[in-house]
Amino acid sequence: MIIAVSGTPGVGKTTVSKLLSERLGYEYVSVKDFALMKGIGEPVGEEVEIDVDALAREVRAEFSGKNVVIDGHLSHLVLADVVVVLRLHPKVVAERLKSRGYSHQKLAENVEAELIDVILVEALEENESVLEVDTTGKTPEEIVDEILELLEKGMKKRVGVVDWTGAYDDVLQYLMLGGD
Numbered sequence: 002m003i004i005a006v007s008g009t010p011g012v013g014k015t016t017v018s019k020l021l022s023e024r025l026g027y028e029y030v031s032v033k034d035f036a037l038m039k040g041i042g043e044p045v046g047e048e049v050e051i052d053v054d055a056l057a058r059e060v061r062a063e064f065s066g067k068n069v070v071i072d073g074h075l076s077h078l079v080l081a082d083v084v085v086v087l088r089l090h091p092k093v094v095a096e097r098l099k100s101r102g103y104s105h106q107k108l109a110e111n112v113e114a115e116l117i118d119v120i121l122v123e124a125l126e127e128n129e130s131v132l133e134v135d136t137t138g139k140t141p142e143e144i145v146d147e148i149l150e151l152l153e154k155g156m157k158k159r160v161g162v163v164d165w166t167g168a169y170d171d172v173l174q175y176l177m178l179g180g181d
């Protein structure tokens with residue numbers, strides 16, 4: 002089974018994916034490293050620009066029929082059997098990304114993306130099975146327990162677990178809202 006773990010930068014994809022793969026006995030794959038290894042990712046500064054169509058093709062070719070957890074904020078664009086979309090209160094996203102030294106613009110882009118469910122919507126457009134998990138205030142172990150419980154139950158789709166419309170006031174200082 003191919004399990005993709007996606008979400009806004011900083012939500013905890015890598016932490017959760019590694020733990021989830023350990024608990025399941027699945028291989029752990031980082032989208033970034035995989036794309037670089039396959040020559041479909043271009044390092045640009047600290048980021049890696051990835052050809053998403055090529056990524057989807059390469060993932061299918063390499064991992065079809067295998068048990069893997071694929072970690073990365075583009076992983077919801079490959080055809081996975083299950084996409085886990087991690088959510089985190091936008092204020093905590095902002096704090097985590099700020100402590101990484103992100104620019105105001107990058108901070109705003111990502112906090113806004115979390116606020117308006119960008120990754121979740123894309124995941125639902127591309128995949129049948131999407132499990133949304135609110136990670137706010139939970140330890141990595143608690144998050145992985147929740148994912149494992151959903152998988153054990155055979156849950157195909159679970160969305161609507163968060164609503165950040167009430168969070169705008171908490172993150173106004175980080176937003177650009179179309180301006181600069």
Ligand SMILES: Nc1ncnc2c1ncn2[C@@H]1O[C@H](COP(=O)(O)OP(=O)(O)OP(=O)(O)O)[C@@H](O)[C@H]1O
Nearest residue numbers: 009010011012013014015016017074097139140141
């Ligand atoms: N459940 C959690 N509780 C508290 N801190 C966490 C939790 N999960 C991750 N973190 C911390 O948040 C930071 C970001 O985690 P991580 O690198 O796993 O996120 P990511 O979504 O993979 O980020 P990116 O998209 O940039 O690769 C790390 O410092 C990590 O230790």
